[in-house]
Amino acid sequence: MSTRIYTKEVMEHFRNPHNFGKIKNPDGIGRVGNIICGDVMYIYIKVGRNNKKREIIKDIKFETFGCVAALATSSVITDLAQGKTLDQAMMIGKSRITKSLGGLPPIKLHCSVLAVDALSEAIYDYLSKNKKQIPGDLKLKHDRIQKELNIIEKRYQEYTNLEKEILNNVPKNKKKK
Amino acid sequence: MAKQKIYLDYAATTPVDPRVVKAMTPFFTENFGNTMSLHSLGQKAKQALEKSREVIADLISAHSSEIIFTGSATEANNFALKGMAFAAPSKKKHIIISSIEHPCIMESAKWLEKQGFKIDRLKVDREGLISPARLRKLITKDTILVSVMHANNEIGTIEPIKEIGQICRRKGVFFHTDATQSFGKIPINVKEMNIDLLTASAHKMYGPKGVGCLYVKRGVPLTPLLHGGGHELGFRSSTVNVAGIVGFAKATELCRKEMKKEQKRLTRLRDKLTKELVDRVEATQLNGSAKKRLPNNVNLAFSFVEGESMVIELDLLGVATSTGSACSSDKLLPSHVLLAIGLKPHQIHGSLRLTLGRWTTEKDIDYVIKVLPQVVRRLRKISPYKKSEI
Numbered sequence: 001m002s003t004r005i006y007t008k009e010v011m012e013h014f015r016n017p018h019n020f021g022k023i024k025n026p027d028g029i030g031r032v033g034n035i036i037c038g039d040v041m042y043i044y045i046k047v048g049r050n051n052k053k054r055e056i057i058k059d060i061k062f063e064t065f066g067c068v069a070a071l072a073t074s075s076v077i078t079d080l081a082q083g084k085t086l087d088q089a090m091m092i093g094k095s096r097i098t099k100s101l102g103g104l105p106p107i108k109l110h111c112s113v114l115a116v117d118a119l120s121e122a123i124y125d126y127l128s129k130n131k132k133q134i135p136g137d138l139k140l141k142h143d144r145i146q147k148e149l150n151i152i153e154k155r156y157q158e159y160t161n162l163e164k165e166i167l168n169n170v171p172k173n174k175k176k177k
Numbered sequence: 178m179a180k181q182k183i184y185l186d187y188a189a190t191t192p193v194d195p196r197v198v199k200a201m202t203p204f205f206t207e208n209f210g211n212t213m214s215l216h217s218l219g220q221k222a223k224q225a226l227e228k229s230r231e232v233i234a235d236l237i238s239a240h241s242s243e244i245i246f247t248g249s250a251t252e253a254n255n256f257a258l259k260g261m262a263f264a265a266p267s268k269k270k271h272i273i274i275s276s277i278e279h280p281c282i283m284e285s286a287k288w289l290e291k292q293g294f295k296i297d298r299l300k301v302d303r304e305g306l307i308s309p310a311r312l313r314k315l316i317t318k319d320t321i322l323v324s325v326m327h328a329n330n331e332i333g334t335i336e337p338i339k340e341i342g343q344i345c346r347r348k349g350v351f352f353h354t355d356a357t358q359s360f361g362k363i364p365i366n367v368k369e370m371n372i373d374l375l376t377a378s379a380h381k382m383y384g385p386k387g388v389g390c391l392y393v394k395r396g397v398p399l400t401p402l403l404h405g406g407g408h409e410l411g412f413r414s415s416t417v418n419v420a421g422i423v424g425f426a427k428a429t430e431l432c433r434k435e436m437k438k439e440q441k442r443l444t445r446l447r448d449k450l451t452k453e454l455v456d457r458v459e460a461t462q463l464n465g466s467a468k469k470r471l472p473n474n475v476n477l478a479f480s481f482v483e484g485e486s487m488v489i490e491l492d493l494l495g496v497a498t499s500t501g502s503a504c505s506s507d508k509l510l511p512s513h514v515l516l517a518i519g520l521k522p523h524q525i526h527g528s529l530r531l532t533l534g535r536w537t538t539e540k541d542i543d544y545v546i547k548v549l550p551q552v553v554r555r556l557r558k559i560s561p562y563k564k565s566e567i
Protein backbone atom coordinates (compact mmCIF):
# COMPACT_ATOMS: atom_id res chain seq x y z
CA MET A 1 0.00 0.00 0.00
CA SER A 2 1.01 3.54 -0.70
CA THR A 3 0.78 4.30 2.98
CA ARG A 4 4.11 2.55 3.35
CA ILE A 5 5.88 5.31 1.45
CA TYR A 6 4.07 8.16 3.17
CA THR A 7 2.96 8.73 6.74
CA LYS A 8 -0.66 8.87 7.81
CA GLU A 9 -0.36 12.65 8.16
CA VAL A 10 0.95 13.06 4.61
CA MET A 11 -1.83 10.91 3.22
CA GLU A 12 -4.43 12.85 5.17
CA HIS A 13 -3.23 16.18 3.78
CA PHE A 14 -3.04 14.66 0.31
CA ARG A 15 -6.56 13.31 0.48
CA ASN A 16 -8.06 16.38 2.11
CA PRO A 17 -5.78 19.33 1.53
CA HIS A 18 -6.42 22.40 3.67
CA ASN A 19 -6.73 25.88 2.20
CA PHE A 20 -6.36 25.10 -1.46
CA GLY A 21 -7.49 27.51 -4.12
CA LYS A 22 -6.91 31.12 -4.95
CA ILE A 23 -7.36 34.33 -2.96
CA LYS A 24 -8.98 37.16 -4.85
CA ASN A 25 -6.77 40.25 -4.82
CA PRO A 26 -4.08 38.72 -2.64
CA ASP A 27 -1.60 40.95 -0.88
CA GLY A 28 1.22 38.67 -1.86
CA ILE A 29 1.84 35.73 -4.19
CA GLY A 30 4.73 33.30 -4.01
CA ARG A 31 5.35 31.21 -7.11
CA VAL A 32 8.04 28.57 -6.95
CA GLY A 33 9.08 25.40 -8.70
CA ASN A 34 8.64 24.65 -12.36
CA ILE A 35 6.97 22.12 -14.54
CA ILE A 36 10.23 20.69 -15.80
CA CYS A 37 11.12 19.42 -12.36
CA GLY A 38 7.54 18.43 -11.80
CA ASP A 39 6.49 20.52 -8.82
CA VAL A 40 4.88 23.95 -9.02
CA MET A 41 3.61 25.70 -5.92
CA TYR A 42 1.70 28.97 -5.61
CA ILE A 43 0.94 30.53 -2.26
CA TYR A 44 -1.47 33.46 -1.91
CA ILE A 45 -1.62 35.55 1.25
CA LYS A 46 -3.82 38.25 2.65
CA VAL A 47 -2.17 40.37 5.34
CA GLY A 48 -4.02 41.89 8.30
CA ARG A 49 -3.19 43.07 11.80
CA ASN A 50 -3.69 41.40 15.14
CA ASN A 51 -4.85 43.21 18.28
CA LYS A 52 -1.25 44.13 19.02
CA LYS A 53 -1.28 45.87 15.62
CA ARG A 54 1.30 43.50 14.25
CA GLU A 55 1.04 42.30 10.70
CA ILE A 56 -0.28 38.79 10.44
CA ILE A 57 -1.23 36.32 7.75
CA LYS A 58 -4.95 36.76 7.80
CA ASP A 59 -5.69 34.35 5.01
CA ILE A 60 -3.58 31.91 3.06
CA LYS A 61 -4.29 29.57 0.15
CA PHE A 62 -2.27 27.43 -2.18
CA GLU A 63 -2.34 25.87 -5.62
CA THR A 64 0.08 23.06 -6.34
CA PHE A 65 0.95 20.83 -9.23
CA GLY A 66 3.04 17.99 -7.93
CA CYS A 67 3.49 14.72 -6.20
CA VAL A 68 1.83 13.58 -2.99
CA ALA A 69 4.58 15.13 -0.88
CA ALA A 70 4.33 18.47 -2.67
CA LEU A 71 0.58 18.62 -2.08
CA ALA A 72 0.97 17.66 1.56
CA THR A 73 3.73 20.19 2.30
CA SER A 74 1.70 22.98 0.66
CA SER A 75 -1.34 22.07 2.70
CA VAL A 76 0.54 21.87 5.96
CA ILE A 77 2.42 25.14 5.54
CA THR A 78 -0.84 27.00 5.06
CA ASP A 79 -2.00 25.56 8.39
CA LEU A 80 1.23 26.51 10.10
CA ALA A 81 1.26 30.06 8.74
CA GLN A 82 -2.39 30.94 9.21
CA GLY A 83 -2.81 33.73 11.79
CA LYS A 84 0.92 33.99 12.46
CA THR A 85 2.74 37.30 12.39
CA LEU A 86 4.89 37.80 9.31
CA ASP A 87 8.01 37.40 11.46
CA GLN A 88 6.74 34.11 12.84
CA ALA A 89 5.70 32.90 9.39
CA MET A 90 9.16 33.62 8.03
CA MET A 91 10.61 31.42 10.75
CA ILE A 92 8.74 28.32 9.60
CA GLY A 93 11.46 26.01 8.34
CA LYS A 94 11.52 22.79 6.41
CA SER A 95 12.09 20.68 9.51
CA ARG A 96 8.95 22.13 11.08
CA ILE A 97 6.98 21.02 8.02
CA THR A 98 8.48 17.57 7.89
CA LYS A 99 7.86 17.16 11.59
CA SER A 100 4.21 18.18 11.25
CA LEU A 101 3.85 15.55 8.58
CA GLY A 102 5.43 12.82 10.69
CA GLY A 103 8.37 12.69 8.26
CA LEU A 104 8.94 12.52 4.52
CA PRO A 105 10.88 10.00 2.43
CA PRO A 106 14.44 11.37 1.98
CA ILE A 107 13.96 11.83 -1.74
CA LYS A 108 10.92 14.02 -1.07
CA LEU A 109 12.53 16.34 1.46
CA HIS A 110 12.96 18.99 -1.23
CA CYS A 111 9.17 19.36 -1.26
CA SER A 112 9.32 20.87 2.21
CA VAL A 113 11.92 23.36 0.95
CA LEU A 114 9.58 24.24 -1.88
CA ALA A 115 6.76 25.03 0.55
CA VAL A 116 9.03 27.24 2.68
CA ASP A 117 10.22 29.01 -0.46
CA ALA A 118 6.67 29.61 -1.68
CA LEU A 119 5.64 31.21 1.61
CA SER A 120 8.81 33.33 1.75
CA GLU A 121 8.20 34.53 -1.76
CA ALA A 122 4.62 35.47 -0.94
CA ILE A 123 5.80 37.53 2.04
CA TYR A 124 8.59 39.05 -0.04
CA ASP A 125 6.05 39.97 -2.70
CA TYR A 126 3.84 41.66 -0.12
CA LEU A 127 6.70 43.60 1.48
CA SER A 128 8.21 44.75 -1.77
CA LYS A 129 4.88 45.74 -3.30
CA ASN A 130 4.15 47.85 -0.25
CA LYS A 131 7.64 49.34 -0.18
CA LYS A 132 8.27 47.90 3.27
CA GLN A 133 11.60 47.01 4.67
CA ILE A 134 12.71 43.53 3.65
CA PRO A 135 14.72 41.55 6.18
CA GLY A 136 18.18 40.56 4.96
CA ASP A 137 17.50 36.82 5.23
CA LEU A 138 14.36 37.11 3.16
CA LYS A 139 16.17 39.11 0.49
CA LEU A 140 18.92 36.51 0.31
CA LYS A 141 16.37 33.74 0.00
CA HIS A 142 14.51 35.62 -2.70
CA ASP A 143 17.74 36.11 -4.66
CA ARG A 144 18.58 32.44 -4.40
CA ILE A 145 15.11 31.35 -5.57
CA GLN A 146 15.17 33.76 -8.50
CA LYS A 147 18.67 32.66 -9.47
CA GLU A 148 17.59 29.02 -9.54
CA LEU A 149 14.56 29.94 -11.58
CA ASN A 150 16.67 31.83 -14.10
CA ILE A 151 18.99 28.87 -14.55
CA ILE A 152 16.07 26.57 -15.30
CA GLU A 153 14.42 29.13 -17.54
CA LYS A 154 17.55 29.55 -19.58
CA ARG A 155 18.03 25.84 -19.89
CA TYR A 156 14.50 25.15 -20.93
CA GLN A 157 13.52 28.33 -22.73
CA GLU A 158 11.15 26.54 -25.05
CA TYR A 159 9.29 24.81 -22.27
CA THR A 160 9.04 27.78 -19.99
CA ASN A 161 7.63 29.88 -22.79
CA LEU A 162 5.02 27.23 -23.31
CA GLU A 163 4.32 27.18 -19.60
CA LYS A 164 3.75 30.93 -19.54
CA GLU A 165 1.51 30.72 -22.56
CA ILE A 166 -0.61 28.12 -20.87
CA LEU A 167 -0.78 29.92 -17.55
CA ASN A 168 -1.58 33.32 -18.93
CA ASN A 169 -3.60 33.44 -22.07
CA VAL A 170 -4.67 30.43 -23.97
CA PRO A 171 -7.69 31.38 -26.08
CA LYS A 172 -10.82 29.54 -25.03
CA ASN A 173 -11.48 28.13 -28.48
CA LYS A 174 -8.05 26.51 -28.57
CA LYS A 175 -9.23 23.80 -26.24
CA LYS A 176 -7.77 20.43 -27.00
CA LYS A 177 -10.13 17.52 -27.41
CA MET B 178 -10.08 1.09 2.65
CA ALA B 179 -11.11 0.35 -0.87
CA LYS B 180 -13.08 -2.74 -1.55
CA GLN B 181 -11.84 -2.98 -5.12
CA LYS B 182 -8.60 -4.72 -5.92
CA ILE B 183 -7.80 -4.06 -9.52
CA TYR B 184 -4.34 -4.80 -10.80
CA LEU B 185 -3.41 -2.83 -13.90
CA ASP B 186 0.34 -3.12 -13.70
CA TYR B 187 0.90 -6.39 -15.56
CA ALA B 188 3.86 -4.87 -17.41
CA ALA B 189 5.66 -4.56 -14.09
CA THR B 190 5.04 -8.13 -13.13
CA THR B 191 2.24 -10.69 -13.17
CA PRO B 192 0.82 -13.04 -10.59
CA VAL B 193 1.87 -16.64 -11.14
CA ASP B 194 -0.92 -18.65 -12.69
CA PRO B 195 -2.12 -21.34 -10.25
CA ARG B 196 -1.58 -23.93 -13.00
CA VAL B 197 2.04 -22.82 -13.13
CA VAL B 198 2.40 -23.10 -9.37
CA LYS B 199 1.01 -26.61 -9.55
CA ALA B 200 3.51 -27.62 -12.22
CA MET B 201 6.39 -26.16 -10.22
CA THR B 202 5.58 -27.52 -6.78
CA PRO B 203 7.01 -31.06 -7.14
CA PHE B 204 10.34 -29.58 -8.19
CA PHE B 205 10.78 -27.95 -4.82
CA THR B 206 10.03 -31.08 -2.87
CA GLU B 207 10.20 -34.57 -4.34
CA ASN B 208 12.06 -33.73 -7.58
CA PHE B 209 14.61 -31.45 -6.04
CA GLY B 210 17.64 -33.00 -7.76
CA ASN B 211 20.58 -31.19 -9.25
CA THR B 212 20.60 -31.48 -13.03
CA MET B 213 24.32 -32.31 -12.96
CA SER B 214 23.86 -35.34 -10.69
CA LEU B 215 24.10 -38.78 -12.22
CA HIS B 216 21.55 -40.44 -9.96
CA SER B 217 17.93 -40.76 -10.94
CA LEU B 218 16.81 -37.68 -8.98
CA GLY B 219 19.32 -35.61 -10.88
CA GLN B 220 18.31 -37.14 -14.15
CA LYS B 221 14.67 -36.45 -13.46
CA ALA B 222 15.51 -32.78 -12.96
CA LYS B 223 17.63 -32.81 -16.10
CA GLN B 224 14.75 -34.30 -18.04
CA ALA B 225 12.35 -31.62 -16.80
CA LEU B 226 14.89 -28.97 -17.73
CA GLU B 227 15.30 -30.25 -21.28
CA LYS B 228 11.55 -30.67 -21.75
CA SER B 229 11.05 -27.07 -20.61
CA ARG B 230 13.71 -25.88 -22.99
CA GLU B 231 11.81 -27.49 -25.85
CA VAL B 232 8.51 -25.86 -24.90
CA ILE B 233 10.06 -22.42 -24.75
CA ALA B 234 12.08 -22.85 -27.96
CA ASP B 235 8.96 -24.05 -29.70
CA LEU B 236 7.02 -20.86 -29.00
CA ILE B 237 9.45 -18.82 -31.08
CA SER B 238 10.30 -21.56 -33.64
CA ALA B 239 13.80 -22.02 -32.27
CA HIS B 240 15.73 -25.23 -31.59
CA SER B 241 15.86 -26.24 -27.95
CA SER B 242 19.68 -26.12 -27.89
CA GLU B 243 19.42 -22.43 -28.70
CA ILE B 244 17.78 -21.50 -25.38
CA ILE B 245 20.01 -20.48 -22.46
CA PHE B 246 18.22 -20.02 -19.16
CA THR B 247 19.19 -17.04 -17.03
CA GLY B 248 18.14 -15.52 -13.73
CA SER B 249 16.28 -12.61 -15.28
CA ALA B 250 15.68 -10.61 -18.43
CA THR B 251 18.21 -8.11 -17.12
CA GLU B 252 20.83 -10.85 -17.03
CA ALA B 253 19.89 -12.04 -20.52
CA ASN B 254 20.17 -8.51 -21.89
CA ASN B 255 23.50 -7.92 -20.18
CA PHE B 256 24.65 -11.25 -21.54
CA ALA B 257 23.57 -10.43 -25.09
CA LEU B 258 25.33 -7.09 -25.23
CA LYS B 259 28.45 -7.82 -23.22
CA GLY B 260 28.75 -11.41 -24.43
CA MET B 261 28.62 -10.28 -28.05
CA ALA B 262 30.96 -7.36 -27.46
CA PHE B 263 33.57 -9.57 -25.79
CA ALA B 264 33.30 -12.26 -28.44
CA ALA B 265 33.75 -9.88 -31.38
CA PRO B 266 37.07 -9.52 -33.20
CA SER B 267 39.04 -6.79 -31.47
CA LYS B 268 38.74 -4.24 -34.24
CA LYS B 269 34.95 -4.44 -34.22
CA LYS B 270 33.72 -1.95 -31.68
CA HIS B 271 30.33 -0.71 -32.81
CA ILE B 272 26.90 -1.50 -31.30
CA ILE B 273 23.56 0.05 -32.21
CA ILE B 274 20.64 0.19 -29.78
CA SER B 275 17.41 2.19 -29.78
CA SER B 276 16.95 5.20 -27.54
CA ILE B 277 13.94 3.67 -25.77
CA GLU B 278 15.45 0.40 -24.54
CA HIS B 279 14.91 -0.87 -21.02
CA PRO B 280 17.48 0.47 -18.52
CA CYS B 281 19.32 -2.89 -18.51
CA ILE B 282 20.19 -2.39 -22.19
CA MET B 283 20.81 1.35 -21.84
CA GLU B 284 23.13 0.83 -18.88
CA SER B 285 24.94 -2.15 -20.37
CA ALA B 286 25.59 -0.07 -23.48
CA LYS B 287 26.79 2.84 -21.39
CA TRP B 288 29.17 0.54 -19.54
CA LEU B 289 30.50 -0.89 -22.81
CA GLU B 290 31.05 2.66 -24.01
CA LYS B 291 33.39 3.14 -21.07
CA GLN B 292 35.25 0.00 -22.13
CA GLY B 293 35.94 1.57 -25.50
CA PHE B 294 32.99 0.42 -27.56
CA LYS B 295 31.11 2.87 -29.76
CA ILE B 296 27.39 2.99 -29.16
CA ASP B 297 24.81 4.54 -31.46
CA ARG B 298 21.33 5.13 -30.12
CA LEU B 299 18.61 5.12 -32.74
CA LYS B 300 16.10 7.93 -32.42
CA VAL B 301 12.41 7.11 -32.48
CA ASP B 302 9.46 9.00 -33.93
CA ARG B 303 6.48 10.32 -31.98
CA GLU B 304 4.97 6.84 -31.83
CA GLY B 305 8.19 5.36 -30.52
CA LEU B 306 9.18 3.62 -33.74
CA ILE B 307 12.75 3.41 -35.00
CA SER B 308 13.43 4.13 -38.64
CA PRO B 309 14.76 1.09 -40.54
CA ALA B 310 16.25 3.44 -43.15
CA ARG B 311 18.22 5.26 -40.49
CA LEU B 312 19.36 1.96 -39.04
CA ARG B 313 20.63 0.84 -42.43
CA LYS B 314 22.76 3.97 -42.68
CA LEU B 315 24.19 3.53 -39.20
CA ILE B 316 25.51 0.02 -39.78
CA THR B 317 29.20 -0.05 -40.67
CA LYS B 318 31.73 -2.82 -41.22
CA ASP B 319 32.67 -2.44 -37.56
CA THR B 320 29.14 -3.05 -36.29
CA ILE B 321 28.90 -6.10 -34.03
CA LEU B 322 25.31 -6.01 -32.96
CA VAL B 323 21.99 -4.23 -33.33
CA SER B 324 19.71 -4.43 -30.30
CA VAL B 325 16.17 -3.11 -30.66
CA MET B 326 13.41 -4.17 -28.31
CA HIS B 327 10.39 -5.98 -29.68
CA ALA B 328 7.82 -4.05 -27.67
CA ASN B 329 8.44 -1.14 -25.36
CA ASN B 330 7.72 -1.60 -21.66
CA GLU B 331 6.35 1.90 -21.07
CA ILE B 332 4.34 2.76 -24.16
CA GLY B 333 3.84 -0.69 -25.69
CA THR B 334 5.08 0.28 -29.15
CA ILE B 335 5.89 -2.74 -31.30
CA GLU B 336 9.04 -2.17 -33.35
CA PRO B 337 9.38 -3.33 -36.97
CA ILE B 338 11.40 -6.36 -35.90
CA LYS B 339 11.09 -8.27 -39.13
CA GLU B 340 12.40 -5.38 -41.17
CA ILE B 341 15.24 -4.79 -38.72
CA GLY B 342 16.11 -8.49 -38.86
CA GLN B 343 16.21 -8.40 -42.63
CA ILE B 344 18.50 -5.37 -42.71
CA CYS B 345 20.86 -6.93 -40.18
CA ARG B 346 20.97 -10.21 -42.07
CA ARG B 347 21.76 -8.47 -45.34
CA LYS B 348 24.44 -6.33 -43.76
CA GLY B 349 25.90 -9.32 -41.94
CA VAL B 350 25.49 -8.01 -38.40
CA PHE B 351 23.87 -9.79 -35.49
CA PHE B 352 20.45 -8.77 -34.25
CA HIS B 353 19.25 -8.98 -30.66
CA THR B 354 15.76 -8.14 -29.51
CA ASP B 355 14.50 -7.73 -25.96
CA ALA B 356 11.12 -9.47 -26.11
CA THR B 357 10.43 -9.31 -22.38
CA GLN B 358 7.11 -7.51 -22.87
CA SER B 359 5.97 -9.35 -26.00
CA PHE B 360 6.99 -12.97 -25.37
CA GLY B 361 3.84 -15.05 -25.01
CA LYS B 362 1.62 -12.10 -25.88
CA ILE B 363 2.14 -11.72 -29.62
CA PRO B 364 3.59 -14.17 -32.15
CA ILE B 365 7.38 -14.37 -32.55
CA ASN B 366 9.21 -16.45 -35.10
CA VAL B 367 12.98 -16.09 -34.85
CA LYS B 368 13.50 -17.66 -38.26
CA GLU B 369 11.05 -15.49 -40.18
CA MET B 370 12.14 -12.41 -38.27
CA ASN B 371 15.87 -13.11 -38.66
CA ILE B 372 16.51 -12.78 -34.94
CA ASP B 373 19.92 -13.94 -33.69
CA LEU B 374 19.38 -13.30 -30.00
CA LEU B 375 16.20 -12.79 -28.01
CA THR B 376 15.47 -12.07 -24.37
CA ALA B 377 12.41 -13.26 -22.46
CA SER B 378 11.29 -13.36 -18.85
CA ALA B 379 8.87 -15.64 -17.00
CA HIS B 380 7.42 -13.17 -14.50
CA LYS B 381 5.89 -10.96 -17.19
CA MET B 382 3.78 -13.86 -18.45
CA TYR B 383 2.34 -15.49 -15.35
CA GLY B 384 5.49 -17.43 -14.52
CA PRO B 385 7.75 -17.03 -11.49
CA LYS B 386 10.26 -14.26 -10.85
CA GLY B 387 13.93 -15.07 -11.13
CA VAL B 388 13.83 -16.90 -14.48
CA GLY B 389 14.59 -15.55 -17.89
CA CYS B 390 16.18 -16.83 -21.03
CA LEU B 391 18.30 -15.81 -23.94
CA TYR B 392 17.73 -17.38 -27.30
CA VAL B 393 21.05 -17.59 -29.14
CA LYS B 394 20.96 -18.76 -32.71
CA ARG B 395 23.35 -21.59 -33.38
CA GLY B 396 26.77 -20.33 -34.41
CA VAL B 397 26.43 -16.87 -32.89
CA PRO B 398 29.64 -16.13 -30.97
CA LEU B 399 28.98 -15.26 -27.35
CA THR B 400 31.34 -15.03 -24.39
CA PRO B 401 29.87 -16.30 -21.10
CA LEU B 402 29.58 -13.92 -18.18
CA LEU B 403 29.36 -16.63 -15.53
CA HIS B 404 32.08 -19.27 -15.42
CA GLY B 405 31.86 -22.40 -13.33
CA GLY B 406 30.47 -25.88 -13.66
CA GLY B 407 29.58 -25.54 -17.32
CA HIS B 408 25.81 -25.53 -17.09
CA GLU B 409 23.69 -24.43 -20.04
CA LEU B 410 26.24 -25.78 -22.54
CA GLY B 411 28.92 -23.77 -20.81
CA PHE B 412 27.18 -20.49 -21.55
CA ARG B 413 25.85 -19.89 -18.08
CA SER B 414 27.25 -21.70 -15.09
CA SER B 415 24.98 -21.82 -12.05
CA THR B 416 22.99 -24.58 -10.45
CA VAL B 417 19.87 -24.81 -12.54
CA ASN B 418 16.66 -23.30 -11.16
CA VAL B 419 14.59 -26.29 -12.21
CA ALA B 420 11.34 -25.33 -10.49
CA GLY B 421 11.49 -21.83 -11.95
CA ILE B 422 12.25 -23.13 -15.41
CA VAL B 423 9.45 -25.69 -15.25
CA GLY B 424 7.17 -22.79 -14.28
CA PHE B 425 8.47 -20.72 -17.17
CA ALA B 426 7.68 -23.57 -19.56
CA LYS B 427 4.21 -24.10 -18.13
CA ALA B 428 3.53 -20.36 -18.40
CA THR B 429 4.72 -20.45 -21.99
CA GLU B 430 2.48 -23.38 -22.81
CA LEU B 431 -0.54 -21.55 -21.35
CA CYS B 432 0.23 -18.30 -23.14
CA ARG B 433 0.64 -20.15 -26.38
CA LYS B 434 -2.67 -21.92 -25.98
CA GLU B 435 -4.54 -18.77 -25.06
CA MET B 436 -2.63 -16.21 -27.12
CA LYS B 437 -5.05 -15.65 -29.96
CA LYS B 438 -8.11 -15.34 -27.79
CA GLU B 439 -6.35 -13.29 -25.15
CA GLN B 440 -4.87 -10.93 -27.72
CA LYS B 441 -8.33 -10.20 -29.06
CA ARG B 442 -9.94 -9.84 -25.65
CA LEU B 443 -7.26 -7.52 -24.29
CA THR B 444 -7.12 -5.39 -27.44
CA ARG B 445 -10.82 -4.69 -27.10
CA LEU B 446 -10.52 -3.79 -23.41
CA ARG B 447 -7.41 -1.70 -24.13
CA ASP B 448 -9.18 0.29 -26.81
CA LYS B 449 -12.26 0.78 -24.70
CA LEU B 450 -10.23 2.06 -21.77
CA THR B 451 -8.23 4.38 -24.01
CA LYS B 452 -11.19 5.78 -25.86
CA GLU B 453 -13.33 6.37 -22.81
CA LEU B 454 -10.58 8.09 -20.86
CA VAL B 455 -9.52 10.32 -23.75
CA ASP B 456 -13.18 11.22 -24.30
CA ARG B 457 -13.98 11.86 -20.66
CA VAL B 458 -10.89 13.72 -19.53
CA GLU B 459 -9.91 16.97 -21.21
CA ALA B 460 -6.33 17.53 -22.35
CA THR B 461 -5.59 13.82 -22.44
CA GLN B 462 -3.74 11.91 -25.12
CA LEU B 463 -2.50 8.42 -25.82
CA ASN B 464 1.27 8.04 -25.68
CA GLY B 465 2.80 5.78 -28.30
CA SER B 466 1.16 4.19 -31.29
CA ALA B 467 -2.54 3.42 -31.53
CA LYS B 468 -2.03 0.53 -33.93
CA LYS B 469 1.48 -0.84 -33.47
CA ARG B 470 0.89 -1.51 -29.83
CA LEU B 471 0.88 -4.38 -27.34
CA PRO B 472 -2.67 -5.62 -26.73
CA ASN B 473 -2.38 -4.94 -23.01
CA ASN B 474 -0.75 -1.51 -22.86
CA VAL B 475 -2.44 1.83 -22.27
CA ASN B 476 -0.27 4.87 -21.57
CA LEU B 477 -2.01 8.21 -21.28
CA ALA B 478 -0.77 11.73 -20.71
CA PHE B 479 -3.14 13.72 -18.52
CA SER B 480 -1.67 17.17 -18.90
CA PHE B 481 -1.16 19.21 -15.72
CA VAL B 482 -1.55 16.52 -13.14
CA GLU B 483 1.37 14.77 -11.57
CA GLY B 484 1.77 11.04 -12.12
CA GLU B 485 2.70 9.98 -8.63
CA SER B 486 -0.31 11.72 -7.16
CA MET B 487 -2.53 9.85 -9.60
CA VAL B 488 -0.92 6.49 -8.83
CA ILE B 489 -1.22 6.95 -5.08
CA GLU B 490 -4.81 8.14 -5.23
CA LEU B 491 -5.78 5.30 -7.56
CA ASP B 492 -4.09 2.92 -5.16
CA LEU B 493 -6.32 4.22 -2.38
CA LEU B 494 -9.25 3.47 -4.65
CA GLY B 495 -7.95 -0.06 -5.13
CA VAL B 496 -6.39 0.32 -8.57
CA ALA B 497 -2.70 -0.51 -9.09
CA THR B 498 -1.07 1.46 -11.92
CA SER B 499 2.30 2.98 -12.66
CA THR B 500 3.82 6.11 -14.06
CA GLY B 501 6.72 7.28 -16.14
CA SER B 502 6.84 10.38 -14.05
CA ALA B 503 9.94 11.63 -12.30
CA CYS B 504 8.55 11.56 -8.81
CA SER B 505 7.44 7.96 -9.07
CA SER B 506 10.82 6.36 -8.98
CA ASP B 507 13.79 6.93 -6.76
CA LYS B 508 15.58 8.90 -9.42
CA LEU B 509 14.11 12.28 -10.08
CA LEU B 510 14.50 12.06 -13.83
CA PRO B 511 11.67 11.96 -16.32
CA SER B 512 11.22 8.81 -18.37
CA HIS B 513 13.76 8.55 -21.20
CA VAL B 514 11.10 6.86 -23.32
CA LEU B 515 8.56 9.68 -23.01
CA LEU B 516 11.31 12.23 -23.64
CA ALA B 517 12.41 10.30 -26.73
CA ILE B 518 8.92 10.42 -28.26
CA GLY B 519 8.94 14.18 -27.82
CA LEU B 520 6.50 14.70 -24.98
CA LYS B 521 6.57 18.03 -23.16
CA PRO B 522 7.27 18.09 -19.42
CA HIS B 523 3.65 18.74 -18.51
CA GLN B 524 2.67 15.61 -20.44
CA ILE B 525 5.51 13.49 -19.13
CA HIS B 526 4.72 14.33 -15.51
CA GLY B 527 1.08 13.48 -16.10
CA SER B 528 1.64 10.15 -17.79
CA LEU B 529 0.05 7.02 -16.42
CA ARG B 530 0.59 3.45 -17.54
CA LEU B 531 -2.23 0.94 -17.24
CA THR B 532 -1.32 -2.57 -18.30
CA LEU B 533 -3.93 -5.28 -18.58
CA GLY B 534 -3.64 -9.01 -18.20
CA ARG B 535 -5.16 -12.41 -17.75
CA TRP B 536 -7.41 -11.46 -14.84
CA THR B 537 -8.52 -8.06 -16.08
CA THR B 538 -12.27 -7.99 -16.57
CA GLU B 539 -14.65 -5.65 -18.29
CA LYS B 540 -15.93 -4.70 -14.85
CA ASP B 541 -12.44 -3.62 -13.82
CA ILE B 542 -12.15 -1.44 -16.88
CA ASP B 543 -15.55 0.12 -16.24
CA TYR B 544 -14.56 0.94 -12.67
CA VAL B 545 -11.36 2.63 -13.80
CA ILE B 546 -13.26 4.59 -16.45
CA LYS B 547 -15.50 5.81 -13.66
CA VAL B 548 -12.93 6.74 -11.01
CA LEU B 549 -9.90 7.91 -12.97
CA PRO B 550 -11.56 11.04 -14.40
CA GLN B 551 -12.55 12.00 -10.84
CA VAL B 552 -8.96 11.61 -9.68
CA VAL B 553 -7.65 13.78 -12.50
CA ARG B 554 -10.31 16.40 -11.90
CA ARG B 555 -9.57 16.63 -8.21
CA LEU B 556 -5.84 17.02 -8.75
CA ARG B 557 -6.40 19.61 -11.46
CA LYS B 558 -8.56 21.55 -9.07
CA ILE B 559 -5.59 21.89 -6.71
CA SER B 560 -3.16 22.59 -9.54
CA PRO B 561 -2.38 26.16 -10.64
CA TYR B 562 -2.39 24.98 -14.23
CA LYS B 563 -6.05 24.28 -14.65
CA LYS B 564 -8.00 27.38 -15.59
CA SER B 565 -6.69 28.61 -18.87
CA GLU B 566 -6.02 25.27 -20.48
CA ILE B 567 -9.02 23.24 -19.51
